[in-house]
Amino acid sequence: MVELTGDSLTLGQIRQICFEGELVAISAVSMGKVVESRAAVEKIVAEKRTIYGINTGFGKFSDVIIAEDDVNDLQLNLIRSHACGVGDPFPEVVSRAMVLLRLNALIKGFSGIRPVTAEQLVTLLNSHIHPVIPQQGSLGASGDLAPLSHLALVLAGEGKVHYKGNVCTTQDVYRQEGLKPIVLQAKEGLALINGTQTMTAMGVINWLEASDLAYQSEWIAALTMEGLGGIIDAFHPAIHEVRGYPQQIAVAERLRNILSGSKLITRQGEKRVQDAYSLRCIPQVHGASWQALDYVKEKLEIEVNAATDNPLIFDGGKTVISGGNFHGQPIAIAMDFMxxxxxxxxxxxxxxxxxxxxxxxxxxxxxxxxxxxLQSGAMIMQYCAASLVSENKTLAHPASVDSIPSSANQEDHVSMGTIAARHAYSIIQNVRRVLAIECICALQAVEYRGVEKIAPQTKSFYEEARKVVASINVDRVFSEDIERMAEWLNKGKWPR
Structure with a gap:
């Protein structure tokens, strides 16, 4: 059980909750803050103070005052009208992360939701009821409005959900689980959708998969080093220490440890004086990517514990400020960097x-x-890898440098952060398949060299990998091998 406070959620805990199905609960202190924040909203409504999103329209309609009798209708109308997402749904694990992160933001006590609404989000997580959320349609600035509206629809008993391996109507699942829809009240609809939780949820899942993949790349590169008789001297600690990048130093150290005891690696001058860059510069290139991943992790750790809706409520409702914490630029840039x-x-x-x-x-x-x-072997596997690499170059074009004004120019600069996060996810899937191809080729290469000569650690790796993909003794449909190896990389537990 992970106790949520709104301030202390870690990426490790998100891994437990989203990938391992860990249950969640709201801390008593945080629920107290929710109660206080809600009391402030109800006081504002009772006093008929004019506050954005509570008794006004939204975006360009912010100057339209809403009658007291229409305040609840305003919230449901907001959710329904903003649920404009299109395209394929996000992976279910991303949907689960979105529910978690929205809950964690709301229980900070600055958003004005009711305790029952927070508790319904907990129920969705603990019952593994995950909203079906289309991937396309967010500008990543006024919050991830379209995707989060599809999440909020589920609280109101509408839309569709992932449930027990199927896509079902929320209404049917609520009936099976004995749940009742939430009737959204003042500010709650806006509080649920005005935030960065779509791009951040996608970003966290990206980072968890990317960091695993980065470690896996070192094991695969080490096997390639053995298959090609690579020169271990390039990983000597002195080289990396004099440059000074901690990540580069760490990669070189891990490679030395993995290759310790290998009889296939060489010393400079034994076979050749120096290797090509793709072998010699593994610590420098991989290390630089690790620098970026460390930057991304830092931003995500801040954002998963951030209050990102608008307006925010302070001092028991005495101070209600309209700002721009919903703007996704910090995550947009981080995802482009990733x-x-x-x-x-x-x-x-x-x-x-x-x-x-x-x-x-x-x-x-x-x-x-x-x-x-007679047999082509791995010839076209290299073609496939080259194609994926080329596709990544297009996907890597930064989304965060683009902006299109919206809401009649009221929202005139947007982040496109969710596009950046989605493209990062696509790149990660492509990278995994390229590494799967390298792994298949490296396994074959060390067999030609003599498996008995490889390092003890790569020997263990080799034996596990051979359970997934057999030796190439005859041409076959290698697409199946690539996908099977990629799936193994995605699901496997790896030493770090």
């Missing part, structure tokens, strides 16, 4: 694949074929 960092893992991996399969670049059999000429 896109570049992850694309580089695939870029250098593809160059290592080329060295494994190109007979002009190594003494391995051409394309690692069991019968060169």
């Amino acid at each position: 896109k570049i960092a992850m694309a580089e893992f695939a870029s250098i991996s593809e160059r290592r694949i080329e060295r494994l399969v190109n007979p002009q670049l190594s003494d391995l059999p051409p394309f690692l074929s069991p019968q060169p000429g």
Whole structure:
């Protein structure tokens, strides 16, 4: 059980909740803050003070005053009209993360929701009822309005949900679970959708998958080093210490540890004086990507515990301020940075694949074929990797430098952060498949060299990987091998 406070959620806890199904609860202190914040909203309504989003319209309609009898209708109308998402739904794990992060933001006590609304979000998480949320339609500035509206619809008993492996109507699932819809009251609709939780949820899932993949890339690169007789001297600690980047130093150290005891790696001058950059510069390139991932992690850790709706309520309702914490620029830039960092893992991996399969670049059999000429071996696997790398270059174009005004120019600068996060996710999937191809090729290469000569750690890796993809003894449909290896990388537990 993870107790939520609104201030202390970690990426590790999000992994537990979203990937391992851990249950959640709201801390008593945080629920007290929710009660106080709600009392402030009800006082504002009773005193007929004019406050944005409580008794006014939204966006360009902020100057339209709403009658007291229409305040509740205003909130439901907001949710229904803003549920304009289109396209394929987000992965279910991302939907779960969105519910979690929205809950965590609301219980900080600055949003004015009722305790029953917070408790309904807890019920969705603990009952594994996850909103079906279309991926496209957010500008990432006035909050992730469209996707979060699809989340809020579920609280009101509308829309669709993922439930027990199926997509069902919320109404049917509520009936099965004995749940009642929430009747949204003053400010609650706005509080639910005015935030960055879509891009942040996608960003957290991205980071969790990307960091796993970054470690996996080192194991696969180490196996390639053995398959090509790479020169271990390039990973000597002195080289990396004199440059001074901690991430570069760490990558080199991990590679030395993984390759310890290998009889296939070489020393400079034994086979050649120095390796190509895709081998020699693994710590420098991977280390630079790790720098970016560390930056992204820092921003995500702030954002998952941030109050990002508008307006925010302070001092028991004495101070209600309209601001712009819903603007997704910090996460938009972080996701664009992540896109570049992850694309580089695939870029250098593809160059290592080329060295494994190109007979002009190594003494391995051409394309690692069991019968060169009659059988093509890994020839087209390299094509596939090259295609994915090229696609990543397009996806890595920054989304955060774009902006299109909305709401009649009231909202005249937007972040496009959710687009950045979605593209980062696509890049990560492509990187995993490129690394899967390198892994398949590296496994084949060390077999030609002699598996008995590889390092003890890579031997354990080799044995596990061979349970997933068999040796290439004859041409077959390698697409199936690539996908199976990618799935293994995605699900596997890896030493760090």
